[in-house]
Amino acid sequence: MAQPAGTTEETSGAGSAPVWTAGRRPRVVIIGGGFGGLACADGLGGIEADVLIIDRRNHNLFQPLLYQVATAALSPADIAEPIRKSVGRHRNISVLLAEATGIDTAAKAVLLEDASRVPYDILVIATGSDYNYFGHDEWRQLAPGLKTLREARMIRQRLLSSFERAERSDDPLERRAALTTIIIGGGPTGVEMAGAVSELGRYMIRRDFRRIHQDEMRVLLVEAGPRLLAAFPEELSHYAEDYLRSIGVEVLVSERVVAIEPGSVQMGDAHVACGAVVWGAGIKASPAAAWLGLGGDRIGRIPVTPALNIENHPEIFCLGDTALAMGEDGQPLPALAQVAKQQGQYVASVIRDLTRGRAQPRPFRFHNRGNTAVIGRNAAVFDFGRFRLKGRPAWFLWAIVHVYLLINFEKRVLVSIQWMFRYLTRQRGARIIDEKPEFSEGEEVPLASAAVRR
Known part of the structure; x- marks a missing residue:
C-alpha cells in the first residue's frame, strides 16, 4: 500500500525513500543544466515540488555539434539556449546561476x-565531465577541447587567424606551420574535427585566398591507441581512417604526445610546428565524487545503484557522465547524450512517484539507439550493434538524428537550413574573427621555429 509523501518507504534498488516534513512541498535541486539535468527538470514540470536548477552557465548546450561551431559551420546561438527559456513554461521550476x-x-x-x-530534500547530480589532460593541465590553454562555447570559439579564432597569418607571410616554412592543425585523440570528437578542419581549409583556401595553396595545408590526427574510434567495430574504424586519409588527413596511430608548447607539438623525438591544436583525447568526471567524500572510478565517476542513486543516500541521484552506471552487459554505460537523457527521464519518473507516495518503478535500463560519428561530407559511421551503417546513408541518418535532438523546433529549422545551404555551396557562414581577441577567446599562439615534420 502506498504511503503518503513525507514518510519513509523501502523501495527496490534505492533503499529508503527520502524524508521531508509532512505537508511541505519537497525541494528538488538539480546541479547541472545539460542533457541529463534538463531531461530530469522537464519531467518534473508541474509536480507538487519546488525544483531548482543550479548551473554556472546560463545556457544549455548541444555539445555533439560544438565541433561545427569550432569550424565555422554554425554560430554559437544555433546550438545553445538559455536554461530559463527551456524550463520557463514550468512554474514550479526556477534557475540559479551559480557554481556548486x-x-x-x-x-x-x-x-x-x-x-x-x-538546502534540498532530493538532489540530482548531473554535472557532466571535462577533458582529461592526464596530469598536464598546463596544456589546456594551448590545446583546448570541445566542452564549452568558449572553447569552440577559441578554436575557431585560432584556426581562422592561422589562415590569415599564412596569407600574409612570405616565409614558406612559416606558412606551412600556420596551415598545420593537430588534433589529439582519435575518438568521435577527434575524427569529426579532423574531417571538418580538412574540408574547411580545402574549400576556403581554394575559393577565398590568393597567396596560400591547398597543398600547403596539413591536418594531423594523433591517436595513442592502435586504431581510431576504439569504441566502434573495427570495420567502421578502418572505414573512418581510410576516408580521412582520402581527404588529406594524416592519421598517426600508436603515437603519443610528449609535450605541447606554444606553436608546436612534440611526438616522440619529433616536433611539429602548427597554427592550432585541438584536444579530444579523453574525459574525466566532474569533482562530484570528492564533494561527497566518495571514491570514484579511474576517471572520477560515482558508483550508483540500479535506481541511479547513491548507496546509503537514497535522496541523492547521479546521472550522465558523472555516474558509474552499469549496463546489462556488466560494463559501464558510455558518456553519451542519449544515456544522460534517458537517465534524466528515469530519475524524474522516480521523483514523481516519490512525491506522490507511489512505489518506485523498476531499475533503470538503457535502450541503446546506436552510436555514431560523422567523418566528413557524405561520410559517417553508425553502429547499432548487430546492424552497421557507413557512408552516405549513415551521414543522412546522423543529420536526421542530430537535428531531432536539438533543444527546440526553432533550432531544428535554423540548423537544417544552414546545413542545406552549406551542402549546396560548401560555404561556412560563421567565419568571424574578433578584432582584438582576449586570451580566453583565442590568442594567436606564436609559431615555433622547429622544422616541419616529414
Whole structure:
C-alpha cells in the first residue's frame, strides 16, 4: 500500500525513500543544466515540488555539434539556449546561476562558490565531465577541447587567424606551420574535427585566398591507441581512417604526445610546428565524487545503484557522465547524450512517484539507439550493434538524428537550413574573427621555429 509523501518507504534498488516534513512541498535541486539535468527538470514540470536548477552557465548546450561551431559551420546561438527559456513554461521550476563547490550530506545542502548554501530534500547530480589532460593541465590553454562555447570559439579564432597569418607571410616554412592543425585523440570528437578542419581549409583556401595553396595545408590526427574510434567495430574504424586519409588527413596511430608548447607539438623525438591544436583525447568526471567524500572510478565517476542513486543516500541521484552506471552487459554505460537523457527521464519518473507516495518503478535500463560519428561530407559511421551503417546513408541518418535532438523546433529549422545551404555551396557562414581577441577567446599562439615534420 502506498504511503503518503513525507514518510519513509523501502523501495527496490534505492533503499529508503527520502524524508521531508509532512505537508511541505519537497525541494528538488538539480546541479547541472545539460542533457541529463534538463531531461530530469522537464519531467518534473508541474509536480507538487519546488525544483531548482543550479548551473554556472546560463545556457544549455548541444555539445555533439560544438565541433561545427569550432569550424565555422554554425554560430554559437544555433546550438545553445538559455536554461530559463527551456524550463520557463514550468512554474514550479526556477534557475540559479551559480557554481556548486560541494555538498553537505548531513545538512542536506549544496555549497556554492560564494559560500552560500542551498538546502534540498532530493538532489540530482548531473554535472557532466571535462577533458582529461592526464596530469598536464598546463596544456589546456594551448590545446583546448570541445566542452564549452568558449572553447569552440577559441578554436575557431585560432584556426581562422592561422589562415590569415599564412596569407600574409612570405616565409614558406612559416606558412606551412600556420596551415598545420593537430588534433589529439582519435575518438568521435577527434575524427569529426579532423574531417571538418580538412574540408574547411580545402574549400576556403581554394575559393577565398590568393597567396596560400591547398597543398600547403596539413591536418594531423594523433591517436595513442592502435586504431581510431576504439569504441566502434573495427570495420567502421578502418572505414573512418581510410576516408580521412582520402581527404588529406594524416592519421598517426600508436603515437603519443610528449609535450605541447606554444606553436608546436612534440611526438616522440619529433616536433611539429602548427597554427592550432585541438584536444579530444579523453574525459574525466566532474569533482562530484570528492564533494561527497566518495571514491570514484579511474576517471572520477560515482558508483550508483540500479535506481541511479547513491548507496546509503537514497535522496541523492547521479546521472550522465558523472555516474558509474552499469549496463546489462556488466560494463559501464558510455558518456553519451542519449544515456544522460534517458537517465534524466528515469530519475524524474522516480521523483514523481516519490512525491506522490507511489512505489518506485523498476531499475533503470538503457535502450541503446546506436552510436555514431560523422567523418566528413557524405561520410559517417553508425553502429547499432548487430546492424552497421557507413557512408552516405549513415551521414543522412546522423543529420536526421542530430537535428531531432536539438533543444527546440526553432533550432531544428535554423540548423537544417544552414546545413542545406552549406551542402549546396560548401560555404561556412560563421567565419568571424574578433578584432582584438582576449586570451580566453583565442590568442594567436606564436609559431615555433622547429622544422616541419616529414
